[in-house]
Amino acid sequence: MPLITLKDVSKLYGFGDATTVALDEVELEIEQGEFVAVMGPSGSGKSTLMNIIGLLDRPTHGNYTLGNRSVARLRTNQRARLRRDKIGFVFQSYNLLPRLNVLENVALPLAYKGVSVTRRLKRAGLALEQIGLGDREYFMPRQLSGGQIQRVAIARALINNPTLIIADEPTGTLDSAASLLVMELLGEVHKSGNTILMVTHNPELTRYANRVVYMHDGSIVHDERTPIGQVPRLARRSMQLFPRKTEEDDLAGVSALMKAIPHKESLPKKSRKIKTPKRRSEATRRKAKK
């Protein structure tokens, strides 16, 4: 049984004529222990997908099963508790609370679980040692390098032994050396059995993943499995076209990639329904009521 099942998940923003479709009936299954990289140009719905899977956001319609529980319609507090116990987040930047030291930052999710101060700091200390930052316990976040901050953030994401780790461009602001360290760490986390979902613009980094999902205009347009250590076919093609140097090149690479892949409509996708205006306005009304 898959860990994550998304069925017909859509997310709409705005009302009436100004409605934009961030996710368009996405179907996705992720097995326990997979390392999934999500690629796609800006505005393709990657972040929205992450937010919905990470229980930060609700789908406008469709169904989402996490573990064996339907979670699409959970209430705010139940979702907060699930985030605390099942999901770890690593964001692109400003990941840590600037006023707390490294140790307190790592221990933060435990605080919301009601673990006592001494116990949670002890566990946070152990977690920091595991990622090789045991000597930085009492540093403030501003005293760390970007790569160190991301590794601390990964330690924080792991502290509750979550079933799923969501990383939204974890290397987006890092240089290649720091990126490598962070990705190696994520790779190890994956090897120890965690499920990881990562958004990236950098085709090179997909070699740590065993599955790459390509998004465009709110839909998943391609889904490819590769052995770990190999850059998948589509990503490789964009790398050859544009040898990677900087972040901007990454973006250009992704655009090239999107041009290279077969167009959405021509993809063999079973029973893709054309949305009728009636159904969309119905969904909009439901959203407005909330």
Next chain:
Amino acid sequence: MALAALRSSKWRSFLTMLGIIIGVVSVVTIVSLGEGVKKQVVGQISRLGSDLITIRPGQLVTRDASGTITKINLSRSLGISSGSLPANDLSIIERTPNVKTVVPISLISGGARTEDRQYNNGYIIGTNDKMPEVLKQKVNFGAFFSSGELGRHVAVIGQTVAEQLFHENVPIGMTFSIHGQDFIVRGVMDKFESSPVALGPDFNKAIFIPYNIGKEITGGNTQLIEILVRPTHPNQSAQTIAAINRRLMAAHGQQNDFTVLRQDENLAVTNDILNLLTGFITGIAALSLMVGGIGIMNIMLVSVTERTREIGIRKAVGATNRQILGQFLVEALVLSVVGGIIGTLLALLTNVLLRIFTNLQPVITWPVVLLACMVVLIVGIIFGITPAAKAARKDPIEALRYE
């Protein structure tokens, strides 16, 4: 955890607390000052004995048919010397049955001077030889003028006058002049603990001269602010009061422009006046507590906006809305309660300083301190809940995107 944010901006936290601190200090200090004055006055009045009858100008109280006070005319009672009794009231009262002693207290305008010094900020009071007896006040040095000296230019002075006019403790036998007439100092009064006339002049600053001499030197232009009466039989004072009332009414042409009060009634009137005054000023001071609360709310609202990103991260790692609400509410409460504690300590300090450097005797009333702390707590909750709710309601995605 909630304290981390406050610790990291100490200066801002302190300024926020300042409103609460000032509020608590002023409320506690004013109430304890009021209590102190009340205690002094009450102590003095009860020391004078319950059989003392006072007659004062103006209609201070309204009585029903049976003679119990139904209403206190505060606006009149507040004036220290609201008018004067006619001079012949004295002889009318003296002729009333069951009256043992009658003591006039009259204010004489003008100041006293010696050859090289002037004394203008005291009071000159015309009275008679019975005053120390009726007020149960001792003479510290020398003696009060006797009944045989009532026609002579003699004076007995309060402690403060001795120090300020003569610069010595026992200026007996020295002379000074009032309205160009020379007076000889016969004695110095023991320290008056407080004014025997409710809310009246400070008798430590008073120069006492014989009543008739006072009329003489001013050409009869004195202000009879109070007449003190002791009955022969204390258990018949009710009848005596009724009799005095009746006779004065007749003499005043049925005008109710005077008040005869028993000592316990005097106490009630004084208490009422003091309570009103203290209550009024305390109300104003309490307003500053409210303002302090608004200051806390203001800073908390700013803080919530500034820390939007933090709220987003906290929510992402699993904080429920209630936990976020709790965190910001605790921050507001810490601000107000710490402010309350600092305020209370400062109020205690103010009290000690007031006792040392002024002649006020403030009395800290613990119920008031407790009440102030409770109010501070409530203010913290009321003004902390809005920003905290705002923080809790934030959408995690928008909060995370906030720069």
